[in-house]
Amino acid sequence: NPPAPDDGRRKTRPFDFQLKIYNQSHPDIIGFIQRVRELCDEYGAVFTVAEVGGDLAETEMKAFTAGEQHLNSAYGFDFLYADRLTPKFVEQAVSKWTDAPGIGWPSWAFENHDAPRALSRWCAPEHRDAFGRLKAMLFASLRGNIIVYQGEELGLTQVDIPFEQLQDPEAIANWPLTLSRDGARTPMPWIVQSGEGGFTVGVPWLPVGEDNLGRAVDRQEADADSLLNLTTALLRMRRDHPALRLGTFEVLHADECLLVIRRIYGQQSIAGVFNLSSSSVALLQGLLRDGNQLASVNGANGEQLPPFGALLIEERI
Numbered sequence: 001n002p003p004a005p006d007d008g009r010r011k012t013r014p015f016d017f018q019l020k021i022y023n024q025s026h027p028d029i030i031g032f033i034q035r036v037r038e039l040c041d042e043y044g045a046v047f048t049v050a051e052v053g054g055d056l057a058e059t060e061m062k063a064f065t066a067g068e069q070h071l072n073s074a075y076g077f078d079f080l081y082a083d084r085l086t087p088k089f090v091e092q093a094v095s096k097w098t099d100a101p102g103i104g105w106p107s108w109a110f111e112n113h114d115a116p117r118a119l120s121r122w123c124a125p126e127h128r129d130a131f132g133r134l135k136a137m138l139f140a141s142l143r144g145n146i147i148v149y150q151g152e153e154l155g156l157t158q159v160d161i162p163f164e165q166l167q168d169p170e171a172i173a174n175w176p177l178t179l180s181r182d183g184a185r186t187p188m189p190w191i192v193q194s195g196e197g198g199f200t201v202g203v204p205w206l207p208v209g210e211d212n213l214g215r216a217v218d219r220q221e222a223d224a225d226s227l228l229n230l231t232t233a234l235l236r237m238r239r240d241h242p243a244l245r246l247g248t249f250e251v252l253h254a255d256e257c258l259l260v261i262r263r264i265y266g267q268q269s270i271a272g273v274f275n276l277s278s279s280s281v282a283l284l285q286g287l288l289r290d291g292n293q294l295a296s297v298n299g300a301n302g303e304q305l306p307p308f309g310a311l312l313i314e315e316r317i
Contacts, residue, residue: 001018001019001020001021001022001023002018002019002021003017003018003019004016004017004018004019010177012174012177012178013170013174013178020054024054025054025055025056025060029060029064030063030064030070033050033064033070033071034069034070036048036071037069037070037071038069047072047073048071048072048073049071049072049073049074049075049107049145049147050064050065050071050073050074050075051074051075051076052064052074052075052076053076053077057076057077058076058096061074061075061076061104061106062103062104064104065104065105066102066103066104067102070104071104072105073104073105073106073107073144073145074104074106074107075106075107075108075109075145075147077115078093078108079093079108079109079110079118080109080110080111080112080114080115081115082121082122083121083122084121084122085118085122085135085276086256086276087253087254087255087256087257087258087259087274087276088254088255088256090138090251090254090259091251091254091259094106094142094143094249094251095251097143097144099143099248099249105144105145106143106144106145107144107145107146107147108139108142108144108145108146108147109146109147109149110135110139110149110152111149111152111184112147112149112184113149113181113184113185114181114184115181115184116158116179116183116184117152117156117157117158117183117184118135118152119131119132119135119155119156119157120157120158121158122135124278127278127307127308128155128157129155129227130297130298130307130308131308132155132227133227133230133297133298133308133310134274134275134276134297134298134308134309134310136153136227136230136231136234136297137230137234137272137274137295137297137310137311137312138259138272138274138310139234140234140235140237140238140244141244141261141263141270141272141312142249143247143248143249143263146238148231148235149184150188151186151188151189151212153227153228153231153232154189154212154215154216154217154220154227154228155215155227156186156189156209156212156215157209157211157212158183158184159182159183159184159186159206159207159208159209159211159212160183160209161180161182161183161186161206161207163175163176165182165206165207166180166182167182167185167205167206168180168181168182168185182206185206186206186207186208186209186212187199187200187204187205187206187207187208188217189208189212189213189215189216189217190216190217190218191216191217191218192213192214192216192218192219196208197212197213197216198216198218215227230297233295234295237294237295237312241268241270241294241314242265242266242268243263243264243265243266243268243269243270244263244270245265246265247263247264247265247268247270248262248263248264248265249261249262249263250262250263250264252271252287252288253284253287256277257275257276257277257279257281258273258274258275258276258277258281258283258284258305259272259273259274259276260272260273260274260284260287260288261274262315267317268314268317269289269291269314269315269316269317270294270312270313270314270315271287271288271289271291271312271313271315272310272311272312272313273288273300273305273310273311273312273313274310275300275305275306275307275308275309275310276308277307277308278307278308279307280304280305280306280307280309281304281305281309282303282304282305283302283303283304283305288302288313288315289315289316289317290315290316291313291314291315291316292313292314293311293312293313293314294311294312294313294314295311295312296309296310296311296312297309297310297311298310
């Protein structure tokens, strides 16, 4: 590959110092994807998902998933490296994927093994419990597949890994210019009273992290109000309500604090209201139809949304 011109942005990795002509976005990829799909179809119920990055991510995601001869879905990096989660940002991300014929089916990830934990990126430490509940409800309301990264259901945060304990070769080679991915790859905390969270009796590959140890599975399973139990309930609700899994997605309102959406499938309509701020917000009148509340977090109701309050309403059509 030829060297990339100076675009004013700081570069830290050899990958970023080149024009990716021969190793990314190659025109032969579409044909290769078709061959992969043909092979997968021979095995019956196989679902394929692509991770797509680069300068043409949106265009390629749609090309890789169009019709019935390509991959079933794709996810990009809209949310993974975002510094803030705002109503306008959510609207911009989801509006790229309409339910028009020929447009592929999206997948979404708020976290993965290459990005810092969302709770560490998107809110102040004192708001993490409330924000985690809001985030879980918003995630369960998106159109497309939702991919929950390990530990996200527990509200795990980014662990600060000292240099001498790093395992990620890229982070070691580029220290201190590259954010370590190791902080999002720490062991799963299963048991709060165990020295390594029940993950091992030996020395783990990476440290568990004190904050994450307190969010262990056994503690959250015993707490009816925990994020783990909320996430389980939301996933069950999504499974049982076709509008949340398959319905259209419409943004009714998006400002600096408030996001209001509507999902419709057949005769089922579900509205979601989300206050993405640390201040109370009044629900705008006239946006929603009458209906029954399906779920609520952080004290939200049909008139007032406390900080990070959110609710889902099954509307009467």
